[in-house]
Amino acid sequence: xxxxxxxxxEGVLLPLVIYSYSKGGEMKEVKLRVFKIPTDNYLIIxxxxxxxxxxxxxxxxxxxPKFITVQSLTDNKNKRNDNLSHCTFLVTNKCNLxxxxxxxxxxxxxxxxxxxxxxxxxxxDYIVSHSESESIGVHFFGGEPTLxxxxxxxxxxxxxxxxxxxxxxxxxxxxxNGYCDANQSQWLANLDNIxxxxxxxxxxxxxxxxxxxDKVFETARLIYSLAPxxxxxxxxxxxxxxxxxxxxxxxxxxxxxxxxxxxxxLFEMGRGQDxxxxxxxxxxxxxxxxxxxFAIASQxxxxxxxxxxxxxxxxxxxxxxxxxxxxxxxxxxxTSCVRMSSGLNEAEPFxxxxxxxxxxxxxxxxxxxxxxxxxxxxxxxxxxxxxxxFSCKGDCPANKAVIDPLNFWRNKSWRCKSIRKFIKRILxxxxxxxxxGLF
Amino acid sequence: xxxxxxxxxxxxxxxxxxxNVSFDRCECSDNPDxxxxxxxxxxxxxxxxxx
Numbered sequence: 310x311x312x313x314x315x316x317x318x319e320g321v322l323l324p325l326v327i328y329s330y331s332k333g334g335e336m337k338e339v340k341l342r343v344f345k346i347p348t349d350n351y352l353i354i355x356x357x358x359x360x361x362x363x364x365x366x367x368x369x370x371x372x373x374p375k376f377i378t379v380q381s382l383t384d385n386k387n388k389r390n391d392n393l394s395h396c397t398f399l400v401t402n403k404c405n406l407x408x409x410x411x412x413x414x415x416x417x418x419x420x421x422x423x424x425x426x427x428x429x430x431x432x433x434d435y436i437v438s439h440s441e442s443e444s445i446g447v448h449f450f451g452g453e454p455t456l457x458x459x460x461x462x463x464x465x466x467x468x469x470x471x472x473x474x475x476x477x478x479x480x481x482x483x484x485x486n487g488y489c490d491a492n493q494s495q496w497l498a499n500l501d502n503i504x505x506x507x508x509x510x511x512x513x514x515x516x517x518x519x520x521x522x523d524k525v526f527e528t529a530r531l532i533y534s535l536a537p538x539x540x541x542x543x544x545x546x547x548x549x550x551x552x553x554x555x556x557x558x559x560x561x562x563x564x565x566x567x568x569x570x571x572x573x574x575l576f577e578m579g580r581g582q583d584x585x586x587x588x589x590x591x592x593x594x595x596x597x598x599x600x601x602x603f604a605i606a607s608q609x610x611x612x613x614x615x616x617x618x619x620x621x622x623x624x625x626x627x628x629x630x631x632x633x634x635x636x637x638x639x640x641x642x643x644t645s646c647v648r649m650s651s652g653l654n655e656a657e658p659f660x661x662x663x664x665x666x667x668x669x670x671x672x673x674x675x676x677x678x679x680x681x682x683x684x685x686x687x688x689x690x691x692x693x694x695x696x697x698x699f700s701c702k703g704d705c706p707a708n709k710a711v712i713d714p715l716n717f718w719r720n721k722s723w724r725c726k727s728i729r730k731f732i733k734r735i736l737x738x739x740x741x742x743x744x745x746g747l748f
Numbered sequence: 749x750x751x752x753x754x755x756x757x758x759x760x761x762x763x764x765x766x767x768n769v770s771f772d773r774c775e776c777s778d779n780p781d782x783x784x785x786x787x788x789x790x791x792x793x794x795x796x797x798x799x
Binding site for chain 2: 378
């Protein structure tokens with residue numbers, strides 16, 4: 310795992326847990342926020358910047374102030390001034406499935422578009438020549454990227470050759486629905502990471518993702534047999550499947566041991582706003598079932614994730630939509646969010662900050678890119694005194710932009726109450742498991 | 749209150765870890781060395797919220 314850094318303007322405050330990575334810098338006294346979270350029998354003392362919690366009885370907790378001081382290391386390393394070491398290509402809006410909840414309404418034959426090699430090449434050239442990093446990353450996304458097969462094969466060859474000539478390492482990845490043939494699956498296993506959109510057992514996958522189970526399962530099995538460490542799963546949980554989340558975890562754990570499983574509740578946008586079959590699950594129920602699934606994951610030694618659960622103190626924002634992502638659409642537009650690229654959402658222009666012009670020049674609007682830094686929980690009033698902010702970071706800005714296209718950047722999450730309850734329960738579990746001597 | 753004083757009162761604390769739950773969504777673009785290539789579902793270079 311790479312070292313990570315927190316950019317704080319003039320200097321960089323490194324979380325205590327990663328002191329060992331630091332080079333240079335000086336010791337400085339800093340104040341850390343202390344949250345006291347009451348449970349039935351004790352208080353959880355949460356100090357997010359320390360990456361740990363404490364257990365306190367109610368009497369002792371009165372002596373603990375809202376801030377504590379620590380000697381912390383500041384690092385004078387300059388903030389990385391670009392996000393140009395990796396990019397995501399939305400290679401096509403074509404899709405061979407028509408999932409009821411698709412955020413982009415993809416898979417509609419009349420409107421298919423494919424990224425041109427000329428634009429993609431221009432972006433790769435730009436990245437290789439501008440990146441200060443030793444490695445570059447290219448990720449393929451869609452629509453369904455395997456439907457632009459010739460293009461992605463050509464781009465992979467081009468990227469590897471160019472990177473090699475420039476002494477850079479390459480990390481190549483794809484997000485796919487896995488609805489492809491065995492030769493393609495075999496080729497995919499040569500990439501560095503493969504994120505498969507897969508909703509679980511046959512009855513759920515077929516109902517939610519266009520009767521695709523048999524073929525997708527075959528793809529997953531083949532990739533897993535060749536490169537198990539490269540494969541991870543991303544499952545959408547609907548109101549119809551939420552009660553089966555533990556069984557979904559068991560399905561992936563049994564069939565693909567060791568692979569990361571990422572779960573997100575369905576959010577109704579794009580085609581998902583109009584369909585009458587599948588809806589968002591109740592947020593409390595989703596989190597309750599996610600926690601229930603811990604026991605299954607533990608039994609199989611699997612790892613499960615969900616986006617608002619990220620107990621790390623150094624995240625600045627929910628995701629790279631806050632100006633860090635470099636996503637190139639099939640039209641050659643540059644945006645920071647894959648979900649804000651379908652043309653269906655009023656707020657999409659906010660996320661777009663550049664384009665590739667007719668002569669293959671990459672044009673970045675730095676003012677717009679800078680404005681994307683607004684997508685930070687520091688700008689959300691209700692997050693300022695919240696013990697869960699360090700984990701949820703205000704939740705997904707794209708989803709919030711669907712709900713309120715004008716004020717989304719300063720709105721708290723629509724599921725804030727449920728997230729707070731969830732994070733509190735997670736912190737409780739950490740404290741309780743520790744005291745049970747299980748860890 | 750300093751951290752040392754707090755820990756004298758409450759002990760050394762409990763790391764934010766839970767077995768088999770990953771709290772470590774990759775944030776490649778915060779990393780000055782570029783994409784780490786961590787195959788974990790990634791919050792930045794591969795949106796965890798696709799679908």
